[in-house]
Amino acid sequence: MAAGRFSTSIKDGSDVDFVYTCTQCQEYYLREEAVKYCPECEEYLCTKCTNQHGRRKAFISHKLINTDATKRGNMVTIATKCRYHPNRDIEMYCGTHDMVYCLKCIAKEHRSCNDVSEIEDTHTSLVHEQEVQRLQNQTRNIQERLIAIDRKTQKNIDNIEQQRDDVLAKIEDIERNLIEHIRKLKHEAIGALNKDYTSEKEDLMYNTSMVANSKKEIETVSSQLQTVTSMEAGQQFVQMKLIQQTVNDAVKVVEEREATGSKTLCFTENTDLKTSILTATTLGHVNTVTENERIYKVKSKKEINIKMQNDCTTCYISDVCQLQDGTIILADYGNMKIKRLDMNYNTKDHCDLGNFPMGICCTGQNEVAVKMNHNKVQFISVGSSFSKLREVTIAVGYFWGMAYCDGELWISTGNGVNVCSTSGTPLKTVRQDINGQNIFKSTTEHIAVSGETVIVTDCSDGAVCLGRDYTVQRELRDKNLVDTKGVCISSDGTVFLSGYTSNNIVMFDKNGKCLGEIVAKDTGLREPFAMHYDGKRKCLIATCASYDKVIIFYISD
Numbered sequence: 001m002a003a004g005r006f007s008t009s010i011k012d013g014s015d016v017d018f019v020y021t022c023t024q025c026q027e028y029y030l031r032e033e034a035v036k037y038c039p040e041c042e043e044y045l046c047t048k049c050t051n052q053h054g055r056r057k058a059f060i061s062h063k064l065i066n067t068d069a070t071k072r073g074n075m076v077t078i079a080t081k082c083r084y085h086p087n088r089d090i091e092m093y094c095g096t097h098d099m100v101y102c103l104k105c106i107a108k109e110h111r112s113c114n115d116v117s118e119i120e121d122t123h124t125s126l127v128h129e130q131e132v133q134r135l136q137n138q139t140r141n142i143q144e145r146l147i148a149i150d151r152k153t154q155k156n157i158d159n160i161e162q163q164r165d166d167v168l169a170k171i172e173d174i175e176r177n178l179i180e181h182i183r184k185l186k187h188e189a190i191g192a193l194n195k196d197y198t199s200e201k202e203d204l205m206y207n208t209s210m211v212a213n214s215k216k217e218i219e220t221v222s223s224q225l226q227t228v229t230s231m232e233a234g235q236q237f238v239q240m241k242l243i244q245q246t247v248n249d250a251v252k253v254v255e256e257r258e259a260t261g262s263k264t265l266c267f268t269e270n271t272d273l274k275t276s277i278l279t280a281t282t283l284g285h286v287n288t289v290t291e292n293e294r295i296y297k298v299k300s301k302k303e304i305n306i307k308m309q310n311d312c313t314t315c316y317i318s319d320v321c322q323l324q325d326g327t328i329i330l331a332d333y334g335n336m337k338i339k340r341l342d343m344n345y346n347t348k349d350h351c352d353l354g355n356f357p358m359g360i361c362c363t364g365q366n367e368v369a370v371k372m373n374h375n376k377v378q379f380i381s382v383g384s385s386f387s388k389l390r391e392v393t394i395a396v397g398y399f400w401g402m403a404y405c406d407g408e409l410w411i412s413t414g415n416g417v418n419v420c421s422t423s424g425t426p427l428k429t430v431r432q433d434i435n436g437q438n439i440f441k442s443t444t445e446h447i448a449v450s451g452e453t454v455i456v457t458d459c460s461d462g463a464v465c466l467g468r469d470y471t472v473q474r475e476l477r478d479k480n481l482v483d484t485k486g487v488c489i490s491s492d493g494t495v496f497l498s499g500y501t502s503n504n505i506v507m508f509d510k511n512g513k514c515l516g517e518i519v520a521k522d523t524g525l526r527e528p529f530a531m532h533y534d535g536k537r538k539c540l541i542a543t544c545a546s547y548d549k550v551i552i553f554y555i556s557d
Contacts, residue, residue: 018031018032018033018034019067020033020034020037020044020067021033021034021044022034022044022045022046022049023043023044023045024043024045024046024049025046025049032046032047032048032049033046034046034067035047035050035066035067036050036053036064036065036066036067037064037065037066037067038053038059038062038064039062039063039065040059040062040063041053041059041062044067045064050064061088061089063089063091065120080235080238080239080242081102082101082102082104082105083242083245084101084102084104084105085102085104085105088102088103088104089102090102090119090238090242091103091118091119092105092106092116092117092118092119093116093117093118093119093237093241094106094110094113094115094116095113095114095115095116095117096110096113096114096115096116097110097113098241099241099245100119100237100238100241100242119234119237119238120234129229131240132225132228132229132240135225135240135243135244135247136222136225138247139218139221139222139225139243139247140222142214142218142247142250142251142254143215143218143219143222145254145258146211146214146215146218146250146253146254147215149211149254149257149258150208150211150212150215152257152262153204153207153208153211153257154208155262156204156262156263157201157204157205157208159262159264160197160200160201160204160263160264160265161201163264163265163266164193164197164265167193167265167266167267167286168190168193170267170269171186171189171190171193171267171284174186174269174284185282188282189267189282189284189286192286193265193267193286195286196265196286197265200263200265203263204263207257207260210253210257211253211257214249214250214253214254217246217249217250218246218247218250220246221242221243221246221247224239224243225243228240228243265286266286267284267286268284268451269284270282270284271405271406271407294492294494294509294557295507295515295516295557296490296494296507296515296518296555296556296557297518297555297556297557298518298519298553298554298555299554299555299556300553300554301523301551301552301553301554302551302552302554303549303550303551303552304341304344304345304346304549304550304551304552305548305549306330306332306339306341306345306346306347306548306549306550307347307548308335308339308347308350311332311334311335312335313334313335314334314546314547314548315332315334315335315546315547315548315549316332316333316334316335316529316545316546316547317330317331317332317333317529317530317543317544317547317550318331318332318333318356318357318358318359318360318400318529318530318543319331319357319358319359319360319361319400319401319402319446319530320360320530320531320532320541320543320550321360321361321362321368321532322362322532322534323362323365323366323368323382324362324365325365326343326534326536326537327340327341327382328340328341328345328532328534328541329341329360329368329382330360330543330550331357331358331359331360331370332350332357333356333357333358334546336352336353336354336355336356336357337350337351337352337353337357338350338351338353338357338360338368338370338380338386340382340386345541345550345552349385349386350386351380351386351388353370353372353378355372355373355374355376356372356373357370357371357372357373358371358372358373358397358398358399358400358401358402359371359400359401359402359403359411359412359446359447360402361402361403361404361409362404363379363404363409363422366381366382366383367379367380367381367382367389368380368382369402369404369409369422371394371397371401371402371411372397373397373398374397374398375393375394375395375396375397375398376391376392376393376394376397377391377392377393377394377397377402377409377411377424378391379391379392379422392422392423392424393424394409394411394418394420394424395413395418395426396411396413396414396418397411399412399413399414399443399444399445400412400445400446400485401444401445401446401447401456401457402447403447403448403449403454404449405449405454405468406468407421407422408420408421408422408427409421409422410447410449410454410456412444412445412446412447412456413429413431413444414443414444415431415438415440415443415444416429416430416431416432416439416440416444417429417430417431417444417447417454417456417466418430419470428470430466430470433471433472439464439472440456440458440464441458441459441460441461442458442459442460443458443459444456444457444458444459445457445458445459445484445485446485446486446487446530446531447487448487448488448489448495449489450489450493450495450510451493452467452468453465453466453467453473454466454467454468455476455487455489455495456487457484457485457486457487457497458484459483459484459485459500460481460483460484461477461478461479461481461482461484462475462476462477462478462481462484462497463475463476463484463487463495463497464476465512474511474512475512476495476497476508476512476514477514478497478506478508478514480499480502480504480506480517481497481499481502481504481506482499482500482501482502483499483500483501483502484497484498484499484500485498485499485500485528485529485530486498486500486505486528486529486530486531486542486543487531488531488532488533488540489533490533490535491533491535492510493509493510494507494508494509494510494515495507495508495509495510496518496531496533496540498525498528498529498531498542499521499528500527500528500529500545501527502521503521503525503526503527503528504517504519504520504521504523504525504528505517505518505519505525505528505531505540505542505553506518518540518553518555519540519542519553525542525544525551526544526547527544527545527546527547528542528543528544529543529544529545530542530543531543537554538554538555538556539552539553539554539555540552540553540555
């Protein structure tokens with residue numbers, strides 16, 4: 001850069017002095033007053049040279065400024081290039097989108113915008129110091145949030161690595177207790193685990209990269225903000241808009257990352273594997289759960305008539321269970337039978353029981369257990385037809401509700417739960433806590449199992465969650481539930497409870513937080529009794545007292 005080109009005046013002894021003299025004319029020993037300045041050429045131009053400068057192809061993109069703008073010797077001038085077209089300068093402002101662009105951007109993307117003007121013609125006032133301070137504060141805030149997200153993501157990576165090790169240990173432990181057939185299934189499960197692990201880790205690492213880029217951009221604009229106050233007005237406007245855009249982009253990244261829950265690698269063991277190893281097809285299921293609230297909604301509703309020709313009275317479906325192949329089995333208390341539904345939920349066939357079924361649950365790949373009113377549990381094989389197997393005696397079988405959990409039957413007794421083996425041997429009575437206080441608010445009813453948690457409804461405003469050690473983990477309560485009876489659980493751990501008197505269905509997340517009603521009391525649901533979540537078809541199956549139909553709620557999040 002030639003220092004002489006930036007001198008405030010050139011005087012050669014002539015009669016006329018100019019504040020700025022045309023650089024090109026001076027080379028020919030001519031003195032003409034400069035009216036424009038070209039920052040790229042670093043030359044002052046008179047009126048004639050300005051016109052010629054604009055006609056030359058090589059200089060047509062040069063942006064000229066008035067010479068009076070150069071009087072501010074302490075102003076910082078930064079040639080700002082378009083972020084979308086790096087070889088072009090930013091020259092235009094679009095009021096419709098409140099952003100600055102190059103001419104190419106305006107021509108391609110903003111031709112329909114009304115409020116478009118040249119920056120130097122529209123924005124000439126300096127940015128207020130408070131506005132600079134606001135953007136500085138926002139920049140610092142977003143930097144802190146980016147750092148927090150970075151830490152969260154790294155912690156998530158560490159956690160899923162540990163969870164991967166935990167799942168592998170569980171797989172190995174199962175292998176030691178099973179025969180050679182398990183080893184083949186083990187490799188399939190490990191493959192699925194590693195696939196999920198790799199996929200999720202790559203996704204998290206990608207997120208880390210995005211956050212790192214945002215952090216770098218924010219650091220850059222944070223530095224640029226230090227010089228904003230020393231720029232000329234138009235340039236200040238451009239820089240502030242560009243910095244704001246960068247901050248907005250970073251905010252978007254942060255909000256997306258903050259809204260994304262942590263990933264968790266889970267492994268769900270096939271609990272029926274030990275008794276049905278020769279027909280098993282999987283060792284378990286590896287899945288990744290995003291720890292965010294999932295709010296389900298009903299997409300559609302359908303009612304299916306399940307009354308059969310030989311039914312002697314109105315159906316009263318007391319409980320529902322589902323085999324591993326997706327087959328739905330209903331326990332019909334009114335007609336003393338169980339009914340099998342086809343894939344369209346229509347009644348396919350049945351098995352007469354000779355007594356009133358109070359509950360039903362799956363105990364094997366093709367086996368169900370039916371709790372009977374006369375203190376018996378009838379085991380039934382479900383194949384091409386039903387076949388009754390063994391029958392065991394239990395205590396207090398005349399209350400609704402029964403579930404199967406890891407080789408044990410959990411049976412509702414009205415004031416609590418009895419746990420026994422599949423041979424009927426009593427194992428535990430769950431009724432009071434260690435302080436002798438009653439665990440349940442009212443009569444115990446239906447029971448559902450989710451992993452290591454057993455959920456028991458108690459005819460009040462919710463249910464009690466018990467651990468495998470028979471202690472209370474948490475309670476699910478909501479004032480909108482009255483006389484809770486039905487319970488089921490989705491694949492992501494969402495719990496659904498139905499209020500028999502309140503005529504509604506309420507959701508809870510896996511941590512016990514109430515997520516509100518999925519089926520409100522004004523939707524026509526009357527005295528909902530039993531429920532089941534069909535994960536294969538993503539729907540809730542609800543039964544009602546003394547009703548010949550089951551109600552299917554197809555749901556989505």
